[in-house]
Amino acid sequence: MRTLLTNMLLTISLVASAPLLAQEDPLKVGMSGQYFPFTFVEQDQLKGFDVDVMKAIGEEMGRDIQFETANFSGLMGMLESGRIDTVANQITITEERKKAYIFSDPYVYDGAQVVTKEGNTEIQGVEDLKGKTVAVNLGSNFAELLRELPYSDQIDIKTYESNLERDTALGRVDAFVMDRVSASQIIKEKPLPLELAGPTFSQITNAYPFRDTEAGRELRDQVNKALSALRDKGELQTISEKWFGTDITLP
Amino acid sequence: MDVLNVEYMVGLIPVLLGYLPLTLQLAGTGMVLALILACLFAVVRVLRIPVLNQLTIVFISFFRGTPLLVQLFLFYYGLPQLVSALTVIDGITATIMGLTMHFSAYMAESIRAAIVGVDRSQTEAALSIGMTNGQMMRRIVLPQATRVALPTLMNYFIDMIKATSLAFTLGVTELMGATQKEAAGSFLYFEAFIVAAVIYWIVVEMLSKLQHYLETRLNKAYSR
Numbered sequence: 001m002r003t004l005l006t007n008m009l010l011t012i013s014l015v016a017s018a019p020l021l022a023q024e025d026p027l028k029v030g031m032s033g034q035y036f037p038f039t040f041v042e043q044d045q046l047k048g049f050d051v052d053v054m055k056a057i058g059e060e061m062g063r064d065i066q067f068e069t070a071n072f073s074g075l076m077g078m079l080e081s082g083r084i085d086t087v088a089n090q091i092t093i094t095e096e097r098k099k100a101y102i103f104s105d106p107y108v109y110d111g112a113q114v115v116t117k118e119g120n121t122e123i124q125g126v127e128d129l130k131g132k133t134v135a136v137n138l139g140s141n142f143a144e145l146l147r148e149l150p151y152s153d154q155i156d157i158k159t160y161e162s163n164l165e166r167d168t169a170l171g172r173v174d175a176f177v178m179d180r181v182s183a184s185q186i187i188k189e190k191p192l193p194l195e196l197a198g199p200t201f202s203q204i205t206n207a208y209p210f211r212d213t214e215a216g217r218e219l220r221d222q223v224n225k226a227l228s229a230l231r232d233k234g235e236l237q238t239i240s241e242k243w244f245g246t247d248i249t250l251p
Numbered sequence: 252m253d254v255l256n257v258e259y260m261v262g263l264i265p266v267l268l269g270y271l272p273l274t275l276q277l278a279g280t281g282m283v284l285a286l287i288l289a290c291l292f293a294v295v296r297v298l299r300i301p302v303l304n305q306l307t308i309v310f311i312s313f314f315r316g317t318p319l320l321v322q323l324f325l326f327y328y329g330l331p332q333l334v335s336a337l338t339v340i341d342g343i344t345a346t347i348m349g350l351t352m353h354f355s356a357y358m359a360e361s362i363r364a365a366i367v368g369v370d371r372s373q374t375e376a377a378l379s380i381g382m383t384n385g386q387m388m389r390r391i392v393l394p395q396a397t398r399v400a401l402p403t404l405m406n407y408f409i410d411m412i413k414a415t416s417l418a419f420t421l422g423v424t425e426l427m428g429a430t431q432k433e434a435a436g437s438f439l440y441f442e443a444f445i446v447a448a449v450i451y452w453i454v455v456e457m458l459s460k461l462q463h464y465l466e467t468r469l470n471k472a473y474s475r
Contacts (some may be wrong), residue, residue, distance in 0.1 A: 034435035041432035044266045069432060070342075071424030074328070078422060081331040082338045091264075106275055190438040 026064035029054050030084035032163050033069035037185045037243050038090050049243040050088040055108065056235055060226035064250045067076040071161055073139040079209060085219060086208045090179065092207050101209035102216060107236065109251045111200025113180035114143050117168055118193035123175055125198025130154045132174040135164040142177040145202050169193050179204060181248050256365035260442045265435060267446055269430040271454070276423060277343065278412040279444035281350030285358055286404070288351060296364050307359070322419055323349040327421045342421035354407050365400035366392060390467060398469040405462040409455050424452060
């Protein structure tokens with residue numbers, strides 16, 4: 001019993017002192033690990049487009065990258081409270097977010113896409129969402145895009161922490177809105193009866209957010225430098241084609 | 252209807268088992284600390300120590316009266332906003348803090364009830380043969396109270412193991428967090444969560460066996 005207790009106390013003190021022992025801090029990057037194919041886990045391996053791009057940036061900067069995974073809705077809170085340095089999870093640049101954070105140069109250009117259950121003929125695009133229940137991810141920008149529509153008061157927006165694709169396939173909601181790139185990828189590779197409904201309805205540009213402090217601005221400049229170097233070398237394009245078969249890093 | 256992907260489930264077992272130690276570490280550390288805290292609270296409440304008694308009542312009322320998830324968010328996201336140095340509270344520490352305080356509030360009450368429940372004649376007998384208050388507590392009251400409190404305390408421990416599944420909301424990848432990420436990558440939700448459920452279940456079953464063993468031992472003096 002006594003050894004068990006000492007072990008536990010030791011564990012606590014180790015856990016508590018871990019942040020103090022860290023030397024030459026790695027760049028801490030937050031992501032959900034639940035946004036296929038940008039960031040996801042397979043057999044305990046964190047993978048995806050955002051993982052690859054961030055690793056390439058780290059190599060370019062000569063800094064280790066430490067990925068921290070948490071539910072998407074918690075990521076901005078972790079950035080805010082200084083537990084991570086940036087978020088690599090397809091964060092869309094919006095006016096509202098620009099008030100709170102500074103952004104790197106965009107590295108993904110994409111569009112908002114309506115997705116329905118396969119065989120749904122009623123919803124052919126965003127204009128058909130009137131009177132429908134539409135799922136979006138909690139904390140994502142897609143709810144905001146829906147609210148900007150002139151008939152937004154007739155759309156029942158449901159926010160999800162995760163698993164909204166499955167709920168749409170089950171028919172619990174009429175549609176979900178996500179970026180076109182990952183929606184097409186999910187439909188192509190995963191066993192869910194879903195289909196794209198109509199063309200994209202809003203351009204979105206995604207980048208890395210940083211805290212608006214001196215250290216944050218410095219970090220953003222370093223990341224921008226690395227991004228443009230990767231762009232020049234064609235590495236950004238290579239990573240994009242590996243995951244999507246097309247270059248999504250250009251406007 | 253999709254067919255159950257058994258191969259995927261089998262492959263997932265070792266992966267998820269790799270996160271079980273962290274789950275048990277969170278619950279185990281939380282339980283030891285909560286027990287210590289709960290015993291202190293119970294003694295304060297039984298002896299009605301002025302000031303401390305009132306503070307304990309407020310503490311118990313708050314931590315029993317608010318959801319654990321709210322408390323975890325308060326420790327992890329809330330506190331660093333007030334005092335930025337409190338960012339040193341990482342996800343694991345915040346989880347253990349939350350579990351400790353939340354469950355100590357519940358456990359304090361059942362320990363108090365167990366102490367109060369020891370028959371008055373026992374304490375009178377102890378004092379009559381010249382034991383001090385401390386001796387009486389250690390030798391007479393607490394051993395009997397332990398026997399009464401054990402089943403409920405084990406219940407709380409079981410509950411605590413399952414409550415660690417909230418830790419992923421603070422970025423701690425324990426058993427549940429790992430499962431959520433695997434499920435989101437494969438879109439095989441049923442397969443992933445049933446594997447996680449069975450792992451939790453087996454752990455809790457093993458604890459129930461331990462509880463049964465401990466109860467039998469503590470009851471030896473009472474059986475004839």
